[in-house]
Amino acid sequence: MPNRLIDQNSPYLKQHARNPVEWEPWGPAAWERARAENKLVLVSIGYAACHWCHVMERESFEDAAVAVLMNAHFVCIKVDREERPDIDQVHLEAVQAMTGRGGWPLNCFTLPDGRPVFGGTYFPRDSWVEILQKLASLWQAEPGRLEAYAETLTEGLRQPETVWENSQEAFSSQDLTEAVAQWSASFDRAEGGTGRAPKFPLPDNYGFLLRQARLTKDKGLQDFVLLTLDKMAAGGIYDHLGGGFSRYSTDQFWKVPHFEKMLYDNAQLVSLYAEAFRVTGRPRYRQVVEETLAFVDRELRVREGQWASSLDADSDGEEGRFYVWTEAELKEVLGPDWAAFGEEYDLGPRGLWEEGRIILLHRKLGEPPSWEGRSEARGRLSARRDARIRPALDDKVLTSWNALMVKAWANAWEALGDPWFKAQALAGAKALQERARRDGKGLWHSALGRVGGFLEDFAFTVEAFLTIYRLEFDETWLSEAALLTEFALEHFRDPASPLLFFTSDQDPALLLRKHEVSDNVIPSSNAVMAEQLFLLGHWLGRTDWTDRAKQMLATQRQVLQYGSGTSRWMQLQQYLAFPFREVVVVGPDWKTVTSDLQRAHPLNALWAAGPTATRLPLLEGRGSPGRTLIYICEDGVCGLPREDAASVISILASAFPTA
Numbered sequence: 001m002p003n004r005l006i007d008q009n010s011p012y013l014k015q016h017a018r019n020p021v022e023w024e025p026w027g028p029a030a031w032e033r034a035r036a037e038n039k040l041v042l043v044s045i046g047y048a049a050c051h052w053c054h055v056m057e058r059e060s061f062e063d064a065a066v067a068v069l070m071n072a073h074f075v076c077i078k079v080d081r082e083e084r085p086d087i088d089q090v091h092l093e094a095v096q097a098m099t100g101r102g103g104w105p106l107n108c109f110t111l112p113d114g115r116p117v118f119g120g121t122y123f124p125r126d127s128w129v130e131i132l133q134k135l136a137s138l139w140q141a142e143p144g145r146l147e148a149y150a151e152t153l154t155e156g157l158r159q160p161e162t163v164w165e166n167s168q169e170a171f172s173s174q175d176l177t178e179a180v181a182q183w184s185a186s187f188d189r190a191e192g193g194t195g196r197a198p199k200f201p202l203p204d205n206y207g208f209l210l211r212q213a214r215l216t217k218d219k220g221l222q223d224f225v226l227l228t229l230d231k232m233a234a235g236g237i238y239d240h241l242g243g244g245f246s247r248y249s250t251d252q253f254w255k256v257p258h259f260e261k262m263l264y265d266n267a268q269l270v271s272l273y274a275e276a277f278r279v280t281g282r283p284r285y286r287q288v289v290e291e292t293l294a295f296v297d298r299e300l301r302v303r304e305g306q307w308a309s310s311l312d313a314d315s316d317g318e319e320g321r322f323y324v325w326t327e328a329e330l331k332e333v334l335g336p337d338w339a340a341f342g343e344e345y346d347l348g349p350r351g352l353w354e355e356g357r358i359i360l361l362h363r364k365l366g367e368p369p370s371w372e373g374r375s376e377a378r379g380r381l382s383a384r385r386d387a388r389i390r391p392a393l394d395d396k397v398l399t400s401w402n403a404l405m406v407k408a409w410a411n412a413w414e415a416l417g418d419p420w421f422k423a424q425a426l427a428g429a430k431a432l433q434e435r436a437r438r439d440g441k442g443l444w445h446s447a448l449g450r451v452g453g454f455l456e457d458f459a460f461t462v463e464a465f466l467t468i469y470r471l472e473f474d475e476t477w478l479s480e481a482a483l484l485t486e487f488a489l490e491h492f493r494d495p496a497s498p499l500l501f502f503t504s505d506q507d508p509a510l511l512l513r514k515h516e517v518s519d520n521v522i523p524s525s526n527a528v529m530a531e532q533l534f535l536l537g538h539w540l541g542r543t544d545w546t547d548r549a550k551q552m553l554a555t556q557r558q559v560l561q562y563g564s565g566t567s568r569w570m571q572l573q574q575y576l577a578f579p580f581r582e583v584v585v586v587g588p589d590w591k592t593v594t595s596d597l598q599r600a601h602p603l604n605a606l607w608a609a610g611p612t613a614t615r616l617p618l619l620e621g622r623g624s625p626g627r628t629l630i631y632i633c634e635d636g637v638c639g640l641p642r643e644d645a646a647s648v649i650s651i652l653a654s655a656f657p658t659a
Contacts, residue, residue, distance in 0.1 A: 009449045010080040011394045012048040016057065020067035023078045026087060028508075034075040034112040040139050040146075041114070042070065045079040045088050045106040048394035049247075049260035049310040051319045052122045053105040059125040066129060073136035074109075081106070082309055082398060083446050086454055086503050090512050093157060095119035109135055114511050115150035157512055160497070171553070173216070173577040175560070176570060180212055180221065183563030191253055192228030194564075198258070200248040201232060203268035204523045207275060208567040208574075214279065214603055215578050222279075229276055230366040233288050236359035239323065240345065241382050242299070243291030245269050247313075247521075255361065256353055259320040259391075260313035263300055264522050266292055267404035274408075274415035278601050284368045289412050293421065296405065302395055305424075305431030307405050309398055312391040322391050324357040325381075333384050337377045344369050399436040399443050399453060402428060403460035404522070410467045414598070422471055429468045432461055433480060441487050442506065452507040455500050455516065458488040459528035466535055473594070473609045475616055478539055485536060485545070488529065498551035499526050517556065518565040526552060527568035534575060538582060538606050541617035541636055550576065578604050581652065584618050584638065585609040587628025596645045597630070602652040 004024050005017040016023050024030035026043075034041045046053035060066045070076050081088035081104060091108040094116035095101075101121070108119035118135060139146060188195040206225050213222035232238060235254030237246050244266050246257030270292050277285035300307045315322040327347070334341050341347070346361040353359050362369065371377075409425035412418070436457075438444045443453030443461060465481040468474075492500040499515040502525060516525045530552035537545030549572065556569045563570075583605050585594045594609040608618040617636060623629055629641035630648045642648055 005078055009446075010048075010083050010396060011392070012046060012053075012080040012082075013078055015048065016061065016078050019057065019061045020064050020071075021061050021076050022067075022071045023076050026077055026079050026084060030075055030077050031112070031114065037075065038112060039073065039075050040117070040135060041110045041112060042074045042076045043079060043087070043091055043108045043110060044076065045081045045091060045108070046104050047080060047082050047310070048392065049262065049312045050104050051258065051260070051313040052103075054314055056105050056122050056128075060123070060128045063125065066125065066132075069129065069132050069136075073132065073139075075112075080396075082394075083396060083449050083451055085445075085456070086510060089502060089514060089516065090157075090510055091116065091119070093512075093514070094153065095121075097153060097156060111146065111150050115154045117146045117150045117153070154511065160515075169557075171573050171576045176212060176573060176577055177216065179561040179563055179570065180209070182561055184221075184224075186564070187224055188252065189224065189227075192224070192231035193252075193254070195252070197252040198248050198250050199252060199254060200521060201237070201245060201265060201269055202519075202521065202564065202567075203265075203272040204519055204571075205564055205567045207272050208571050210272075210275060210279065211571065211574060211603060215574060226276065226280065226282075226366070229273065229285065233273075233284060234362040234365050236351075236361055238288070238362075239295065240360045240362060241378055241385060243293075243295035244299075245292065255351075255359060257320070257323075257359075258313060259323055261295075261299075261311040261391075262521075263296070263307055263309050263398075263401045264404055266296055266300075267401065267408040268522070270296075270408035271411040274411045278415045282366065284366055286416060287368045289416060290418075293409070293412060293424075297424070299393075302397055305427035305429075306397045306435070307402055307428075308393055308395040309401060310394045312394070315391040316389040320353075320357075322385065322388050324353060324359055326356060327358060329384070330358065330381075333380050334377055337373055340371055340373060341377050344371050344374060396446055397435075397448065399432065399445055399447075399457040400460045400522075402436070403432060403457070403464040406432065406464040407460075407467045410464075410471055413471065425468060425471065429464060429477070432464065436461070441483065442491070442504070443484065452504055454504070455488065455492050455502045455525040455529065456522070458484050458492070459525045459532060462488075462532045462536070463528055466532060466539075470598075470607055473590075473607075475610075475614065478536070478616070481532070481536055482540060485529075485533065489548075497555065498548055499555055500529060517569075519568050520565075523568035524566075527556075527566075527572065531568065531572045531575075534572060535606060538580075538636070539608065539616065539618060575604055580604045580606070580634070582606045582608065582618055582631075582633040582636070582638075583648070583652070584622055584631040584633060585628065586613060586619060586623035586631075587611065588626065589628040593628050593630065593645050597648060597652075600649045600652065602649075605652060 002017045003022050005013045008025055079087050092102045092106055095106060095108055098119055103121040105122055108116050110116045186194045193199040206228055210225045231254050237249045237254045237257045244261050247260050247262050247265055248258050250256045250258055270289055273285045273288045302308050313319050331338050346363050351358045351361050406425055406428035409421050413421035435447055436443050443457045445451045445453045445457050462481045462484050465477045469477040491504045491506055494501055501513045502516045503513055518524055530549045533545040534549035553572050560566050560570060590609045590611055610619055613619050613622050631638040631641050
């Protein structure tokens with residue numbers, strides 16, 4: 001018989017709907033039952049593409065004897081961390097406080113009132129049974145011990161993450177230089193990324209470092225970033241047949257991926273490789289962008305302008321089975337092309353993995369594959385691979401991740417100029433506008449799941465809309481971004497800090513309301529929101545918003561030197577530490593002139609353009625009939641207009657040097 005998860009929309013929850021465990025979805029009914037029966041609660045959190053979540057389900061949650069123990073002594077709640085990142089955030093922090101580590105599956109035991117008392121990640125079956133028995137006995141014999149521990153832990157979790165000091169001290173370029181110097185001690189100069197395994201792509205980190213290298217003319221730093229991009233694109237973390245990246249590499253050589261493919265990774269990596277292509281013009285980066293977008297469109301598109309969350313790590317009951325090969329399979333499919341294919345891809349010992357399986361690795365670092373027969377051979381291999389059992393698709397459409405994908409399509413168009421990329425960006429933005437709206441003003445996080453929007457949804461959607469504005473300079477997108485910003489400032493505000501809570505005041509409160517301030521596989525929602533406040537404030541002449549952005553950044557002053565977890569904050573810091581200009585183009589040839597200027601790719605420049613003056617503060621009162629004029633402005637104060645784009649490019653280049 002199915003349990004209560006059978007009616008849920010989340011694919012992850014449905015995966016557990018026929019476990020013998022009497023799973024409950026998160027909600028008032030589960031907690032009322034816990035209080036009525038005076039039982040401890042297990043909050044078990046995972047996601048559909050998670051390999052170790054599947055392992056623990058097979059070993060423990062599908063085991064009838066284990067289920068009897070769980071059902072007798074606990075109220076068991078299953079949570080999809082992607083659908084409810086707010087619940088995950090609170091319980092992950094609790095488990096990290098208790099154990100010093102976290103991950104998924106995340107298993108957190110709480111009192112009937114929700115206060116955590118014990119937790120961890122994956123547990124083998126025998127260890128899991130032992131934990132269940134000990135906790136059940138302790139709750140029956142000495143509930144006061146658990147009550148006291150829960151009170152101490154919860155009080156610690158309630159402490160603010162940062163202490164806000166309303167400092168007026170300016171941010172300097174030297175601060176950034178020193179922070180990067182400290183951060184660079186962890187760089188792996190041979191293999192790229194950090195000098196330890198596992199290795200996560202963390203695109204925001206490398207996007208920031210690439211900007212910093214250009215701003216400071218630091219060729220060594222830029223070379224390190226490009227080495228990392230080359231190593232990732234050549235390694236097993238990249239799918240050389242189908243395009244797209246897996247979530248991370250389990251080793252330090254980018255060879256063996258953790259095979260799930262996430263929308264958020266691929267969206268951010270498209271933006272990163274597109275930026276690298278704009279900076280270097282290297283064909284390999286163009287190819288990665290094109291192949292990754294082809295993968296997203298082919299395998300993750302749910303409907304026009306909307307994309308699914310992930311592809312599973314497992315297929316046919318085995319991690320990575322869909323993606324790896326035996327030598328016999330490769331020889332059978334490639335036939336006489338085996339040797340030539342091996343010149344491009346390492347089919348020898350370096351590519352070997354478990355049980356004689358081969359992970360395709362590209363031999364020619366930083367270069368696009370050049371063998372003439374490559375496309376036809378890849379087609380044959382892809383056809384054979386497509387006949388296998390495919391990884392499961394988690395078809396949840398999440399607002400925040402879709403916003404990252406909209407930005408990726410737009411960034412790809414800016415770099416490569418393919419009109420199809422632009423069309424996809426606009427379709428995605430319109431889908432956010434029409435399908436992610438909640439009550440006309442707010443946002444859903446998951447419209448199908450009817451989960452209200454979190455700060456990441458607002459921050460990333462505002463960022464996507466501001467990126468879309470640059471495509472055609474349609475001021476509708478600035479207005480849309482401003483409406484969402486106003487809503488976020490009202491409903492996520494913390495009266496005691498300029499930072500914003502991750503959760504809205506419109507939805508049921510959890511044990512804690514927290515600020516999300518550290519970057520992880522996606523950037524901090526507060527950092528992204530602060531950056532958008534800074535940019536939108538300049539577009540709209542809202543000094544209160546630019547001031548708020550600076551105040552938000554000031555809360556992080558004591559941790560900015562830690563690099564990896566603060567790179568998005570440091571990107572805002574770059575706007576303040578280096579010259580920041582607004583570039584305004586008005587007149588009949590505004591499209592051509594703006595395109596020429598943007599192709600020069602200056603940093604720390606914000607764009608506003610149109611055929612005539614508008615009510616937008618940067619365009620108001622600008623222009624002259626029959627002439628196309630270019631203004632370089634700072635904080636809305638513009639110099640004399642110019643008509644020569646080349647001279648403007650020269651001025652911008654001197655202010656924002658390129659490596």
